[in-house]
Amino acid sequence: MLRARRPAGPALAAAAVLAAALALAGCGGTDAAGGTGSGTPVRGGTLVYAVNTEPVNLDPHASPQDVTGLFTRPALDSLVALDAKGGVHPWLATAWKISADQKSYTFTLRTGVKFSDGTPFDAAAVKTNLDHIVDPRTKSQLAAGFITPYTGTTVLDDHTVRVDFSRPHSPFLAALATAYFGIESPASLKKGPDYLARHVVGTGPFVIDAFTPHQGITYHRNPDYNWGPEGAAHTGPAYLDKLQIKTLTEDSVRLGALTSGQVDGIASVPPANVRQVKANPRLTILSREAPGGNYNYYPNTASGVFADLRVRQAFRAGIDFRTIVRKLYFGTFSPASSPIAPNTVGYDPATGNLGAYDPAQAARLLDEAGWTGRDAQGYRTKDGRRLVVRWSFAKAFAREQRDVLAVQVQAEAKKLGIDVRFEDGTFTELIARQVRGDYDLADFSWQRADGDALRNLFASASISTPRSFGQNSARYKDPQVDGWLNAALATTDLAQRSALYAKVQQKVLADGAVFPVYVFDYLLGANKRAHGIAWEPQAYPTFYDAWVTGK
């Protein structure tokens, strides 16, 4: 999704169509520390990090924004942690058991943990949190949708809980590892949505001092912290005395703040500036591939010119996406070949051999599809009608030069005789078109640390209707794919799930339901005085292991 600001829902918050804002992410525990440099960590100091957008609502149980996950992760722990390979590790839960019918999860909780407001962490707190997420009054725009078959939580004793589902739901543990399922203090949850929109209290390594909209958020170290996730680089309290995240919306301002040493790290270095940052001896670039849906184009398979499989195949084969991506991003982002990123659980490496550039084949396919005529401008026609592709595109929200990329694709399509026309619009207009199915082509990225992202993208139940919004922009409907996706929900065995997801990838590519474009990398610019910045599986930085050296 667009990571940009999200409308209103923020708004600015920025967002983008279908994209944008939503980036969901599943964030999970930390995995191996990335970070800059090495050496012995030192305690103390403040790390200042600047981001390009901010939460409209700080409560991750309610908010769908990826930046909400980033802002609350320092203060919130989850029951389990996820590693980059999809493995699940203990965090606030020390052990768990899944029932034979895959419908019940029983968790044993860590003892001696308390929230920063003094409330003890126990089984009742877990129940309160999950019930809060699914309560319609919370108006959860993300988390509740991750556990739709949830039927309830039962407190078995002080430190044992059972979570029940009406049907098997294998993505549960991966969802539980995200900040959107971060465990908040039951005392603070009682204060209602207005309070939670600005205050979040958890058991995490940092405690939130103040969240000031349009400026940022400040934290101080939780001195009692002794229950970090398995897989973190250290145990005990965080190294930093203070952590500060500032909202600097403009790319040039964020970059200037980094190069002038006013902040220690920034999110979203514009790809065009990566070389400039790398050339600065005081700075470095940390990048992390984001799992989940790549930045892809989705043809509307239900109506219009792309309802014809041959036209879709011709568009994919006749445009050299790989070369365009390489030239535009100088290797910062790699060309995609599957709808999901290579580091997503369930990615099928065999997709790398598909989708070769073959303009001659594209021309043959278009001839076969009956687009044999040519008009005065050189575009193909059929029965006197020009081959026009209407692309629903939000230029104002385009990040990472996606608008430049789109114009290059338009120029390539012209060589094939296809007239690509942009139908620009606001975020809200694009949503409205998506609901009506009124477009030939749509584009967005959809991050999530689980192969279940494929269900969002291609299950027939994810097609937008006036009553519910879904990410299946291709409006793709295939009983076989639906069957595989459902079968993957019923098993927590990673190998079995991966095999099913591989079939889905092969089938949607063969059916031309997606044109993969590039794999998104989170590009973090950092001052070399900042060390130990780690990543969540969702490719957001974490600061538990981070430390700073003198200026």
Add this chain to the structure above:
Amino acid sequence: MGDGEVSRRIVRTVLVRLGTSLLVLWGAVTAAFVALHLTPGSVVDALIGSNTVTPQVRAQIIADYGLDRPLWRQYLAYLGRILHGDLGRSYQLHESVASALGSQLAPSLQLTLVSIGLALIVSTPLALFTARRRRWIRALSSGIELVGVSIPTFWAAILLLTVFSFRLGWFPAAGATGFGGLVLPAVAVAIPVTALLTQVTREGLERVLEEPFVLTARARGMSDAGVRTRHALRHAALPAVTFAGWLFGLMLGALVPVEQIFSRPGLGQLLLTAVGGKDLPIVMGVVLFTALVYVVVSSTLDVLYLVIDPRLRGAAR
């Protein structure tokens, strides 16, 4: 004319003024309501965005904000609430419109006042110094003014930051509170205002300096500086004051990019976010508030004319 007639006239003038003010406010709110509803997409879709929510959450959002009611009823309900002094609740910010406006007002007001002050301090001497001077001085000054009016505020703000924060390190980049954080944003907002004010004031000055009474003053042996500051400036101030109402609108527009670039809280950011997200109560609240300020400013100006120009006092009768 009798005293009775005079007071009746004054009462009538005040009532007419009040009536037109209310009409302006009603018109602004109605136009904002219609405009927001004319843009495609339903409010509930805009609030949910590109997320998949459960049907219960969707129903809850619709019920909470009464979005299933016909538009005319939503409109009447809104007008009714305003009459009771209730601006409603934001769809997204989890607070009332009044509290959102209240918390964002002070930073914007501070920025506006400092910018206006800066513009007056710079433009007045500039106009005094350049009016009816040698050709090259005027040409130079108008050239600079033209640039000041023409450069986009957005660009000026980035330029100021690049030079004075990133290169020289004199001021914090953004997000800073306190005086240091106010300087660059205020300069960015003040640039076009200063340029326009200088032009208008100088034109006024030049017109006045042609007047016979100026010749008389000079003949009395008054110095050039005295003529300019004591006589001409007062006359020239009239068009500049007229201009101030319009200036207010210009500044509100400049607040949007400046608050965004400098990461300052304020009405500009509030409005930008709300329009993008179809947060109707906030948009209408900001529109109503700015319309109110506009009405107050222009009414105050009418009074100020009387103070500045004694000739109008007679006309008011």
